[in-house]
Amino acid sequence: MLAIVHIGAPKAGSTALQETLRANRGRLWSQGIFAFAPQWGPFDRALSARFANQNEPVIPNLRDKFATPAAMHRWSMRNWQDLERRVHKNRPEVTILSSEHFLDLAEPEALYGALRTIFDEIAVICYLRDPVALYPSKINQQIRDGLRLSQLETPDAFAYRPASRIEAHVRLADAGRIAVRNFDRANLTGGDIVRDFCQRCEAIIGRPVGMPRVPEQSNESLCGAASAWLLGVNETFVPAYASLETIAARRGVIMRLRADPVLAEYPRLKLDDARMAQCIRRNAAPVIAHHNSAYFTDQKQWPEAAATVDHGGGPEDARARMRDWLWSYADPQALRRVIEVATAER
Template sequence: MARTLYLHIGMPKTGSTSIQESFDAHRAELSAAGINYLDFGPSHSKVFLALFSPKKMKLRARVTKHLGADTAMTDYSLDDLEQAFKTQLTLPNAGITIASGEMLFRFSKTQCRDLHRFLSPHFDTIRVVAYLREPLSLANSRAQQNVKGARGTLGEMADLAAIHAGRSPLVPHYREHVETWASVFGQDAMILREFDRKQFVGGDLLVDFCHVVGVPDTLHAALAGIWTKTARNAETILILDSYLRRSREGHRPAFAPLRDRLEDVPGSHFSLPEPVLRAVMQAVEADVAWLRAETGHPFFAGADPAKVAGAAAWSDETRAALAGILGSPVAPIDRADPVAAQAAIDRLTDQLAAVVGPSRRAGGKYDRGRLGPALERIANLVRFALRRLKRAVRR
């Protein structure tokens, strides 16, 4: 029996979680059809990273649980994980094997080579599947994600110099990552799909993926239609950004409660300003031209910053929902005056933060920063000791 592996590598922000949750939930039906979706939970990213990162990861609970270990144990041997991985790859009666991990998209050439050496003895054919998201939509999605995760403010991400230099997280590097995978697995192995509902088979991401990886038509309806993540609206992103912009890492006790309380507030579609989106398009122009030349597909032909860009509406419905949290009316935002509008948003943010209060979890990650105070002190002592040691060695 010929054996084929479909290695789904993302890219991030292209519905990978939806694919993973659906295939994980229907593993039994897929298995009965001769399709093996690796039994390492919905996403396989952590397993791949544990085995193929240059710095071998300490095995976390989400990895050890697949080895039958106590989830409190994090020092399980990588050899055990590797053996479990090989067992999953070589299940009998599986003509098709599917692995999915969006973190693989950014693998280096060395990681790809190590992965190829590991996988190639077990399969007759390996295909690499990547969905590529249009740059303007991706920039808006990443901006929302980074604000929600307190990883950066809109102003930091929208720095035009950083965008033009390709250093902003808003700028995708299509060629760098696709070319890395193609150089190891071969150009013929690459299956590149545009992440666009209008271009999906059946207008559905899950049906489209089923079509790509050879899932029988009879299973398409069962697997289709799952969408696990929804975007925040413009108003809540601006409020969270206001809080981040005027606080500093390690001193954001109200961030998590504020984010949670705003979860269900209705609002308008979020977009970065048009000049920022135009800068993103200019930054990816060469990459997009390369994609089109390599594939013959007119990737992202309809991308237009003028059609995408928009401002928060601050509608009556949105302000009523915010008033419900505050217990007092929320005045209209004067969008005609950007300075006055921002001042009003900052005042509203302070009022909301005061109402929701600090996180009940002492030492939460937004309150403590990347390291808690105790760990910071330990790190400083270690750095001091290393400096003393270096000086002693020089003497």
């Protein structure tokens, strides 16, 4: 039996893919493919939480589901038991598993050890996002998570995932059965991750895979104006000490901001500051060179850093440039709409 394991990376279409897998479980099963999804709880943590560091506190957005890291670990173990039971009972030809947190496991050997007790073969699919494209998405996520301006990663301090993370999975998966893709619409089959993922699966199993039901876009970033407004709110928000009621209220505000059709027309964060972008490319230069030569030889490649990079005036200047970049999205009309949506009666 074969497991096709989607290992992420984070902020590279994983949520859209997982929701599509969940929506198409019946159609996939009719093709001999079992797409595992938890009966409840966050899809991305269902299998990965088994290997997480239990000394780290549960993030605020999950505290209403899991009071302690141990509780989340027990839930993940039950998901693994459910996976093993279903696979052994039904013996599907192919099983698809997905978590963007697999890629960043401190000891991926434990994941593959667990997989090999269930499956005969393991293939891996991974999507990696250009560092400059990833940065605004990560900043947006950090703002939604409650970080203050002083806690956000500046371009100078932004550390892109080292090549060793993906290389560990290359060693542990079955030889030659790993596909690493540049997560760029111009590079993906059909311009989206679902169609591209289907094509990778087809290449692995040697036959077509039908998965036509694609849900609406999910886990969308806030528009730039909403991100700037929420960053100001974060100055009085301390995630570690926030009550469940406060966390739920904040989540509701963010959901309304993301769902509002007027705000959807405003631009999202995009790194159009050339010096900030070049700082990121400079810091990620070894990873960019590695991925271009190891994985993207037949794909759209990531641009490399310019020969010379203006470093600016140090950390304080970098923080100021980032602040100015974020606040450039806060025009009065957009902010008015943000506040209207955030304070609307429900």
